[in-house]
Amino acid sequence: MSTSPPYVPPEAPPRPPPADGLVSAARRNLREITHGLAHPSHPPVPPLAGARKRWRRMLPYVVVFALGAIFVPVTLNVLINEYSMAEGLAGLLTVAQTVPLLMLAHRPLQAWWIIFPADIVGALVLLQYQEPLMAIWPWPPPTLIAYLFVMLAVALRETRRTVVSVWALTAVASLVLHLGGTDRSNGTAGLLPALGAVFMVIGAVIRERGDAQRRLAEQETISEAERAQRTLLEERARIARELHDVVAHHMSVITVQADSAPYRIGGLPEEAHEEFAAIAASARESLTEMRRLLTVLRSDGTEGERAPQPGLDRVQQLVEATVRAGLPAELSVPARLPDVPQAVDVSAYRIVQEALANVIRHAPGARTRISVSSDGAHLTVLVVNDRARQPDSPLEASGTGHGLVGMRERVRLTGGTLDTGPLPDGGFRVAARLPLTPVTPPAPEDP
Missing domain, CATH: 1.10.287 (Helix Hairpins)
Incomplete structure (x- = not known):
């Protein structure tokens, strides 16, 4: 008599993780907003700190000093003469509302934390004074314009979340002041958020465009390094x-x-x-x-590489083919050369080949002189070309330098030296000095 195995109930499927509730999501977003407002997203350096020209590096400082020089006396004069505020109190409010403008070049978010509450305090103080004729409340004209520059600076440097948070707090403050003093409010309570949104959008577009250009430049640098x-x-x-x-x-x-x-x-x-x-x-x-x-x-299937490697005995054929291609070239080779190691022989041919190719690409029609000589210990290869006959129509407007990279690698592995560079008359010179006796080549660099 067989016994059946005990019944095992199937395992219950795993319970899904609890969904993120509305309250917890709100708390998380509030923490992120608070962190963004309390911690700038950039180091305390001006926007153009990496510019090559000195005047461009100094431009942000010139701008903030100009703002300070303009708004300090204007704000003080408006508070005293237009709003009949006491000189001492007007001076304190002016310092709090305008002097932090000097921080916009390197710490715009910290400047906003000073100016924003100072402007609110200034609006509350103005409620204690009798409303003069044609007075604007809660944001006097100098206060409103200076605050727009603050919002623009914040948008140029901070993240999108922080920018939106700054604008939202500004709008809330304007609304609360408007509701608290409807008899004094005459339009600027809504004007500041509206103009602030425009300034912040402009600043955000400029910042994102600059970030995109910077990323593109970095990618081009990486691509060029990879090509090399x-x-x-x-x-x-x-x-x-x-x-x-x-x-x-x-x-x-x-x-x-x-x-x-x-x-x-x-x-x-x-x-x-x-x-x-x-x-x-x-x-x-x-x-x-x-x-x-x-x-x-x-x-890679390059069958042509299976052919015997060329050497100095084929330089004459190479020069003749170059002349037939329309490049006037002259070759100077001694009748007898000492025994040339095969590695040096191949490298010398390749150097002449690449140098002539560069002349054809970058200086079409230029007169070129090729010289191969030896002093018994070294083989010297010299390729010099004059200025292009048609300088405005090169086959390639700019070179990558990859041909020179190949030359340097060949010369380095044979233990020789290479000298390349432009000439005063507009031509170019390639000079390689290769040892004819075995030398210990330098260790190859890590790729």
């Missing part, structure tokens, strides 16, 4: 392919010599036979590994 890095890596891969051809030749010679040595040299002991066999095996293994690496480097 990609060019460097491509040039290194190309150099690696060329070095394979150089090293593979010597390794093949070692393999053949090691394999044939026991037959060419008689009377070798058994240990020598084994040593030559080990040398040949190591050489063949190295060749196999190099071919495998080359397969990876040539995975």
Whole structure:
């Protein structure tokens, strides 16, 4: 008799998290608004602190000092002469309402925290005085205009949430004052929020446009750096392919010599036979590994890279092709050159090739002189071009410098030096000095 397994009730589905209630959402938003009003979203530096020209860096300070110089005497004069306020009290209100304008260049939110309550206190104080003829309340004209500059400065520097909060508090204060003194209010209670909204929208648009331009400039800088890095890596891969051809030749010679040595040299002991066999095996293994690496480097399918690498013996053909393309060029090469290492030979050809390509792109029609010489220890490659015959119509208006990056990488890996730069007459000069004796190249930089 079999017993059935005990009944296990199915697990209840997980309860969804409690929904964010209206009260908790209001509290959270209130905390965020309070934090935004209490903590500026930018460091205490003026807007144009990073400008290159000194006058642009000084411009925000000039503006705030001009505002202070204008509104301090005007506000004091209006309070005393138009509203018949006592001079001492008028001076205190003027200082509180206008002197913080000097903070707008670097701390506009803190300036608003001073001016906003000072303007409310000023409106309440004016209620204690008899209403003069044509008096404006609750915001006298100097107070209203100065406050608009404060709102504009806040909009230029703070986040959208903070800007909306400042405007909302201003509107609430205007409404409360209007309701509390309807017999004195004559329009400015609603004028300040309306004009403030316009000023804040203008400031927010300018700030967001500046942020977008700054992000675009940063992205362009990153893209340019990535392009330069990609060019460097491509040039290194190309150099690696060329070095394979150089090293593979010597390794093949070692393999053949090691394999044939026991037959060419008689009377070798058994240990020598084994040593030559080990040398040949190591050489063949190295060749196999190099071919495998080359397969990876040539995975992009560039079959042209499988052709023998050019050297100085093909510079004459390169110059002739350049002349046929319409670039007047002259080549100076000695009849006999010392033995040139294959890596230096290939690098010299590539430097001449890239220099002529740059002349065609950036100085079409310019007379160009190519010189290859040697002092026995170094090979010197010099390419100098004059000013373009048609300077207003280059094939490329501006260069990226990636060709020069490839030249520098080749010269650096061979242990040489490279000097490039414009000439006083408008031409350009490329001078490479490559050692003919093996040197220890510098360690490659991290990509």
